[in-house]
Amino acid sequence: MSKFPKVLFVLTATVLGSAAAADTLGLGREATPDEVAAWDIDIRPDGAGLPVGSGSVLDGEEVFAEQCAACHGDFGEGVDRWPVLAGGQGTLESEDPVKTIGSYWPYLSTAWDYIHRAMPFGEAQSLSPDEVYAITAYLLYMNDVVDDDEFVLSNENFADTRLPNEDGFFMDDRDASPIMASADACMTDCKDSVEITMRARVLDVTPDQDGAEEMTEAAVTEESAEPVVDPALIAAGEQVFKQCKACHQVGEGAKNRVGPILNGIVGGAAGAVEGFRYSKAMAEAGEGGLVWDHEALAGYLADPRGYLPKNKMTFRGLKKAEDIDAVIAYLASFE
Numbered sequence: 007m008s009k010f011p012k013v014l015f016v017l018t019a020t021v022l023g024s025a026a027a028a029d030t031l032g033l034g035r036e037a038t039p040d041e042v043a044a045w046d047i048d049i050r051p052d053g054a055g056l057p058v059g060s061g062s063v064l065d066g067e068e069v070f071a072e073q074c075a076a077c078h079g080d081f082g083e084g085v086d087r088w089p090v091l092a093g094g095q096g097t098l099e100s101e102d103p104v105k106t107i108g109s110y111w112p113y114l115s116t117a118w119d120y121i122h123r124a125m126p127f128g129e130a131q132s133l134s135p136d137e138v139y140a141i142t143a144y145l146l147y148m149n150d151v152v153d154d155d156e157f158v159l160s161n162e163n164f165a166d167t168r169l170p171n172e173d174g175f176f177m178d179d180r181d182a183s184p185i186m187a188s189a190d191a192c193m194t195d196c197k198d199s200v201e202i203t204m205r206a207r208v209l210d211v212t213p214d215q216d217g218a219e220e221m222t223e224a225a226v227t228e229e230s231a232e233p234v235v236d237p238a239l240i241a242a243g244e245q246v247f248k249q250c251k252a253c254h255q256v257g258e259g260a261k262n263r264v265g266p267i268l269n270g271i272v273g274g275a276a277g278a279v280e281g282f283r284y285s286k287a288m289a290e291a292g293e294g295g296l297v298w299d300h301e302a303l304a305g306y307l308a309d310p311r312g313y314l315p316k317n318k319m320t321f322r323g324l325k326k327a328e329d330i331d332a333v334i335a336y337l338a339s340f341e
């Protein structure tokens with residue numbers, strides 16, 4: 007003990023409130039219960055440490071738009087290089103894993119704790135517990151962990167909400183595994199030489215935007231024999247589609263993400279993309295014969311929730327008629 011630097015005792019006495027240290031060493035003072043409480047803000051996976059409170063998906067959407075979207079994007083898609091907070095399901099084994107609470111994080115408590123402790127960036131710990139519950143509920147919704155936009159997260163149901171990748175984490179068992187436990191490392195069947203087969207630039211770790219443009223040009227050329235679609239309108243639509251990209255993909259190799267693939271959607275049946283988990287509302291509208299002609303799409307895109315109540319597209323809608331026309335023209339260029 008005698009070798010401990012004195013400053014440690016000061017910290018111990020003040021931070022931990024050790025009356026004994028304060029008394030024996032004559033240093034510091036006992037921390038007040040308020041001071042201890044201010045430090046003691048960690049939340050455990052079982053919800054221990056959570057304050058009483060609650061917040062809904064819809065309230066969370068509002069707070070998120072005001073306080074978080076400038077950096078993380080309206081839908082958690084991440085602006086520029088700021089972190090992505092939604093989506094990424096199924097990407098962990100890819101070259102470019104997208105790690106979010108929906109794809110990677112094991113425990114919701116980490117999200118609550120982190121947001122409460124550290125966000126918004128530059129104004130940490132300015133959020134009330136109810137705001138943190140609401141934002142966390144909205145993040146669950148954006149990540150498809152909950153389907154219902156009326157979902158309310160509270161200290162009471164917190165521990166019941168499990169994240170999809172919880173089982174992807176397990177206790178480190180390497181010392182018990184036969185390979186690590188055996189003293190002799192296996193050194194047979196090794197490669198003679200190592201060759202570099204690909205470089206980061208070729209791997210294209212940094213995604214470029216050119217692909218989409220080329221695709222549009224191709225689509226325009228292909229269709230030039232058909233009734234003329236104004237290439238400028240399609241190009242404008244591509245700009246508008248940036249607002250959709252966080253959730254929807256188009257073109258060759260498109261995958262279902264937060265939202266379904268939109269190839270061939272213009273003139274196609276609603277709720278019909280294979281492998282996509284639609285809301286009940288959208289699935290029923292499709293079964294009921296809803297077809298995405300220009301008029302239906304225009305109505306839906308102007309006001310997604312008003313047009314089809316209870317559908318799960320969290321998008322506030324396109325306000326300008328010319329943006330709607332343009333994005334429909336752009337979508338029509340993907341079969």
Ligand code: HEC
Pocket residue numbers: 070073074075076077078088089090091105106117120121125126127128133141
């Ligand atoms: C000024 C920009 C900015 C704002 C506003 C902001 N954040 Fe962040 N956020 C960041 C940065 C930067 C990081 C990464 C911090 C780091 O790694 O140290 C981050 C990280 C996060 C992470 C962890 C992401 C991960 O996967 O590691 C979460 C969750 C998060 N922010 C939520 C929020 C929420 C919720 C709000 C609104 C209350 C918010 N942020 C507001 C910039 C911002």
Ligand code: HEC
Pocket residue numbers: 081246247249250251252253254264265266268271275276277278279283284285286287288289298303307316317318319320321324333
């Ligand atoms: C935050 C994510 C998100 C954003 C942003 C978003 N969508 Fe969606 N979209 C969805 C989800 C989720 C669905 C499925 C809705 C359901 O099942 O209720 C959907 C459904 C659709 C459908 C119906 C698809 C079908 O198969 O019937 C169309 C069309 C559509 N979106 C177009 C757009 C366009 C165009 C934009 C941009 C202007 C956009 N969306 C922005 C998430 C989003």
